Amino acid sequence: MTDKAMTMILDLLRDAFEDAKLPPFYEAKKTIKKLGLDYTKIPACPNNCMLFWEGDSELEVCKHCGTSKWSSNKKKKQAAKVLRYFPLKPMLKRLFMCSKTAEHMRWHASESNPDGLMRHPRDGEAWKTFDQIHSGFSSDPRNVRLGIATDGFNPFGTMSSTYSIWPVFLIPYNLPPWMCMKHTSFILSMIIPGKQTPGNNIDVYLQPLVKELRELWNDGVETFDSSLNETFRMHAVLMWTISNFPGLGILSG
Structure with a gap:
């Protein structure tokens, strides 16, 4: 939908609901940016060969297949294929801006499990073994543990158009079980464009996310914890992938 x-x-809603305070669209977009909900547009090769990103951002054609970066639309110069990437660090930092959510991010370490039943991944052997191996990471319960999920779907639904778009979601497992798997807790990381499924070339599109995950694991990021009124260095780790078997095959290359 255009701006x-x-x-x-x-404008129509303002006419219908006189008491509603609806901002102009450009004001709403500025508010979204302030909340850290903005995304980055990264041009991609139409054949899924590469991203025109970082050192390759100035290239005009794909360095692998020679396909032009631009669409054939002569009226307006625009990229033929665009990855929408939502930077991860601002979204993880925002989890600690609300004092109640910040408290929930420590739930996995503060709440006991007296009967030994598994209600959350923190009760499993994988989580416990990770804590033993990476004791430095697990020493601060605010460090974020993530799962990743992706699959393709046809956004046009009932229409006969053949199209496959791939959203990539992250799930913060620090949260208690009644929160972490609710859609309101999911983090939209990127939207990989169609028309065709990226297949094994999905790793081309995952590059910006992999880079941020590496930085969050190695260096962390300064974050303000509103529940404790202090600043700490937050690290993050990707612990699991969630997919069906075809999706697992694609995600693992």
Whole structure:
């Protein structure tokens, strides 16, 4: 949907609901940026060979297959394929901006499990073994443990169009079981464009996420914990992937 169409819808809603305080669309977009909900557009090769990103951002054609970076639309110069990437660090830092959520991010370490039953991944052997191997990471319960899930779907639903778009989600497992698997806790990491499934080339699109995960594991990021009113260095780790078997095959290359 274009910005102009969205503005027209907001104008219609203002006419229908006189008491509603709806900002103009450009003001709403500025608010979203302040909340850390903005995304980065990264042009991609139409054949899923590479991202025009970092050192390759100035290239005009794919260095693998020679395909042009630009679409054939002569009226407006635009990339033929665009990855929407939501930077991870601002979203993880935002989990600690609310004091109640910040407390929940320590739940896995503060709550006991007296009967030994498994209700959450923290009760399993994989979690406990990780804690033993990486004691430095586990010494601060605020360090974030993540799972990743991705699959393709047709956004056009009932239409006959053949199209496959791939959202990539992250799940913060620090949260208690009644929170971590709710859709409101999911973190949208990126939207991999169609029309065709990326297949084994999905690793091309995962590069920005892998880079941030490496930085979060090795260096961390300064984060303010509103529940304890202090700043700490937050680290993160990707512990699991969640997918069906075809998706697992693609995700693992």
